Amino acid sequence: MARIIVVTSGKGGVGKTTTSAAFAMGLAERGNKTVVIDFDVGLRNLDLIMGCERRVVYDFVNVITGEANVGQAMIKDKRNPNLFVLPASQTRDKDALTLEGVGKVLEELSKEFEFIVCDSPAGIERGATLAMYYADDAVVVTNPEVSSVRDSDRMIGILSSKSRRAEQNLEGIREYLLVTRYSPERVKNGEMLSIEDVQEILSLDLIGVIPESASVLSSSNAGIPVILDRESSAGQAYGDMVSRYLGEDLPHRFLTVEKKGLFGRLFGG
Amino acid sequence: MALLDYFRQRKTKGSAAIAKERLQILVAHDRREGGPSYLPQLKNDLLKVVRKYVAVDSESVSVNVESDGNQEILELNIVLPD
Numbered sequence: 504m505a506r507i508i509v510v511t512s513g514k515g516g517v518g519k520t521t522t523s524a525a526f527a528m529g530l531a532e533r534g535n536k537t538v539v540i541d542f543d544v545g546l547r548n549l550d551l552i553m554g555c556e557r558r559v560v561y562d563f564v565n566v567i568t569g570e571a572n573v574g575q576a577m578i579k580d581k582r583n584p585n586l587f588v589l590p591a592s593q594t595r596d597k598d599a600l601t602l603e604g605v606g607k608v609l610e611e612l613s614k615e616f617e618f619i620v621c622d623s624p625a626g627i628e629r630g631a632t633l634a635m636y637y638a639d640d641a642v643v644v645t646n647p648e649v650s651s652v653r654d655s656d657r658m659i660g661i662l663s664s665k666s667r668r669a670e671q672n673l674e675g676i677r678e679y680l681l682v683t684r685y686s687p688e689r690v691k692n693g694e695m696l697s698i699e700d701v702q703e704i705l706s707l708d709l710i711g712v713i714p715e716s717a718s719v720l721s722s723s724n725a726g727i728p729v730i731l732d733r734e735s736s737a738g739q740a741y742g743d744m745v746s747r748y749l750g751e752d753l754p755h756r757f758l759t760v761e762k763k764g765l766f767g768r769l770f771g772g
Numbered sequence: 773m774a775l776l777d778y779f780r781q782r783k784t785k786g787s788a789a790i791a792k793e794r795l796q797i798l799v800a801h802d803r804r805e806g807g808p809s810y811l812p813q814l815k816n817d818l819l820k821v822v823r824k825y826v827a828v829d830s831e832s833v834s835v836n837v838e839s840d841g842n843q844e845i846l847e848l849n850i851v852l853p854d
Contacts, residue, residue: 656802692786694787703792704792
């Protein structure tokens with residue numbers, strides 16, 4: 504049986520797709536057969552972030568309606584043989600997804616994969632609620648900013664009531680907090696909510712802190728999951744997050760302002 | 773001294789502190805508003821059980837969930853007729 508993980512947030516633009524791509528790649532790199540599904544029907548973007556947009560033939564909706572089978576629609580990642588992408592449809596709307604349809608596809612994928620990562624659309628409508636319905640675990644992506652924290656709190660409430668696990672009185676979805684776009688410098692100056700602040704408000708297990716980093720944009724420009732940029736702080740922080748998810752106990756990094764050496768100060772490194 | 777502390781604090785207190793304060797109030801409010809989705813059903817079921825023994829109307833049973841730190845308290849109030 505596969506473990507199903509939803510990457511969610513409520514608010515848009517906080518880094519769900521970036522996280523889904525990095526997380527799925529990280530799981531695959533550690534030898535787990537992984538598929539990442541784009542639930543944002545009508546506004547697909549995961550294929551772009553994964554760099555496979557020109558290889559999309561069939562999509563998630565085609566599989567649900569029976570126009571294609573799941574094997575035809577999945578795109579095998581060129582960098583890692585363990586990783587597959589199931590793109591969303593660009594022309595249909597969210598109503599094309601049905602509870603039974605999604606359930607069937609996930610059940611089929613469960614036989615073949617160890618991890619199924621569901622990249623949720625923003626909002627709390629159909630696509631988002633279906634992405635979380637069958638989940639075993641949830642990664643709640645939050646920016647240290649008021650509207651994002653509020654929306655995350657709302658999503659946490661929905662996760663605990665509108666899911667298969669809640670409806671069947673099973674053990675609840677395991678929820679993890681991932682703080683992205685964290686800027687230690689601004690936190691130090693009192694201009695940004697700290698990790699402690701966000702955790703205190705949301706009271707969730709912290710699975711990672713991704714620092715604000717230029718490499719997130721440059722990676723998405725190139726269609727490469729940022730976790731593969733091993734030089735970058737964001738890439739390393741995603742690596743840590745994957746390790747923690749798989750059970751390793753690692754201290755959080757990139758939480759304090761890096762002190763620049765004399766060289767850095769002189770040359771602005 | 774207290775006055776001095778006040779000014780000192782004001783100076784170091786950035787917008788993040790304001791954000792935190794606003795969020796704490798807002799989130800507490802949002803959570804009260806929502807409550808778990810089973811509340812209405814729970815209230816209905818409770819009403820049925822109570823009615824087996826006492827004639828009460830639906831107004832006389834109230835169910836609330838309040839959170840206090842990490843604890844959630846389910847508050848049940850039944851007003852019995854005289």
